[in-house]
Amino acid sequence: MNNLKYLFLGIIFGLALTKGEAVSWFRIQEMFHFESFHMYGIFMTAIPSGALGLFLIRKMSLRSLTGELIEVPTKVYHHGIIIGALIFGFGWALTGACPGPLYAQIGGGYLVTIVTFSAALFGTWVYARFQHSFPD
Amino acid sequence: MEFLSKPWPWYVAGPIIGLTVPALLLLGNKRLGVSSTLRQICAATFPGKISFLNYDWKKDKWNLFFVGGILIGGFIGGTVFPNPEPVQISQHTTELLRELGLTDLSGLLPQELFNWKTLFTLKGFFLMILGGFMVGFGTRYARGCTSGHGITGLAALQWPSLVATVCFFVGGMLVSHFVLPLILSL
Numbered sequence: 001m002n003n004l005k006y007l008f009l010g011i012i013f014g015l016a017l018t019k020g021e022a023v024s025w026f027r028i029q030e031m032f033h034f035e036s037f038h039m040y041g042i043f044m045t046a047i048p049s050g051a052l053g054l055f056l057i058r059k060m061s062l063r064s065l066t067g068e069l070i071e072v073p074t075k076v077y078h079h080g081i082i083i084g085a086l087i088f089g090f091g092w093a094l095t096g097a098c099p100g101p102l103y104a105q106i107g108g109g110y111l112v113t114i115v116t117f118s119a120a121l122f123g124t125w126v127y128a129r130f131q132h133s134f135p136d
Numbered sequence: 137m138e139f140l141s142k143p144w145p146w147y148v149a150g151p152i153i154g155l156t157v158p159a160l161l162l163l164g165n166k167r168l169g170v171s172s173t174l175r176q177i178c179a180a181t182f183p184g185k186i187s188f189l190n191y192d193w194k195k196d197k198w199n200l201f202f203v204g205g206i207l208i209g210g211f212i213g214g215t216v217f218p219n220p221e222p223v224q225i226s227q228h229t230t231e232l233l234r235e236l237g238l239t240d241l242s243g244l245l246p247q248e249l250f251n252w253k254t255l256f257t258l259k260g261f262f263l264m265i266l267g268g269f270m271v272g273f274g275t276r277y278a279r280g281c282t283s284g285h286g287i288t289g290l291a292a293l294q295w296p297s298l299v300a301t302v303c304f305f306v307g308g309m310l311v312s313h314f315v316l317p318l319i320l321s322l
Contacts, residue, residue, distance in 0.1 A: 003201040005163055010205015013156045017206065018213030018244075019140070020149025021223050025245040030229040032305070032312035038146050043286065045150030050291030053158025064165040073167050075280065075289045077296035084277025085285070085300040089307020091270030093316060094263050096245060098282040099170040099275060100206055102268075107207040108214025110245050112252055116268035123272025124174040128188035134277065 014104050023104040025096025032093055080136050091123075140217035143224070157288050166198055169284030171275035173203045214244060236320045249320075259322045278303075 020042055021027045031039035056062070057070050064070055092098055095116050097105055102120055105113040127134075160166040176193045177200075183189040222242045230241060238246050254260035275281040278300050280289060286304065289297020 003198050006160075006166070006198045006201040007205040007208075009156060009159055009163065010202040011209040011212070012152060012205075013202070014206035014209020015140075015213045016144065016149045016152040016209075018210050019142075019144040019219075020146065020153070021143055021244070022149065022153075023210065023214075023244055024223050025250070026223045026225045026229070026233070026241060028308070029233065029312055029316070030225045032308045033229060033232065035226040035228045041146030042150040042153065045147055046154030046287050047290045049151040049154030050157035050287055051154075051293065053155055054161075054291055057158055057161060062162065064162055066164045068165040070161045070165055072161075073288055073292045073294070075285065075292075075294040075296045075300075077299065078279075080277045081279070081285075081296055081300045082303050084274045084279070085303030086274070086307040087270050088274025088278060088281065089304040089309075090311045090315075091267045091272075091274055092282075092304065093308040093311035094267030094319070095271060097271065099174060099271065100203075100281075100283055101210075102271070103170070103203050103206040104210030104214065105245065107210025107212075108244055109211075109218075110214075110243075110247075110250060112250050112255060112264065113245070115255060116264045116271075119265045119268025120272030121174055121177055123269035123274070124171075124276045125178045125182060125186075125189075125272075126269075127273045127276040128175065128178060128186050129184075131188050 013100070014107065017100055017104050018108060023097065023101035023108065028092065028096040078136050080134070083135070091120075137217060140213065141219060143219050154287060154291065157291050160202075164198065166202075167284075168288045169199075169280060170203060170206070171272075171281035171284060172196070173199050174272050175276060176200060218243075236317055238320075257322075259319055262319045262322075274307075 017023050022042055027039055030036045054072050058072055062070055102117045157168050160168050179189040179193040240248050249263055255264060285297040285300035
């Protein structure tokens, strides 16, 4: 199975989120009150590590294992970024979870977060359904 | 197995999270982004006639394997090898949460708030249902979440992702400071 390598990488990613306590509601409140370096330390090491990897990929014009030339991701601005990101921030502070941790919290045995996850699916569905009514 | 039950310091967890971005690109030219799996699951289950949900979601099946992995990682790290100690949050935060009425600060989430009984109260509605809804709605509106914008976008030096990440934090700070105390006093 070709996709098993992504499952494996997901396990490592999920372990890092869980053992790094980025899935902890307590850590998220602490972060939003600027009372510990912990979460900022995660971001401030994650982003440069990723950036260094991307720099090397570009510098060496690396190809993926599947043989494709790797395209470094780009993100396009639209005003929805501001509105959507604020709304997501509200939800992040309430649930203590961004989408990655939504999965990890369920796996971590907090089964009631299946409800949080389902509500997130519903939120995505409502956005999809009424996308054209919202300013972009 | 002590390294699995102990929490990992930020300088261990952070680089692993960040290196996932180049690792996915090297493995198969894939982009780290978790919130798009929410769209995928909607497309696979209730697409209706919604154009945003009628696309070839199977093409990104790899991402469902990836988030399946996150769930298993959470299971290994949180259920099989849970940290026996409470999360070591700062003294200030501990005092603040106690003032807001929390008594049990053990585990990854406050179990006195996140449980099936609370779910059917106004408090539970705000924390789990409205909170979850805003996570799903907001990330799709912003076209990315903490992984897609905060980690991938910033590592790729994309300024729109910086705008997004700043707004994630502004939104979170507003609610954590001013709204959460009101909800917890319900």
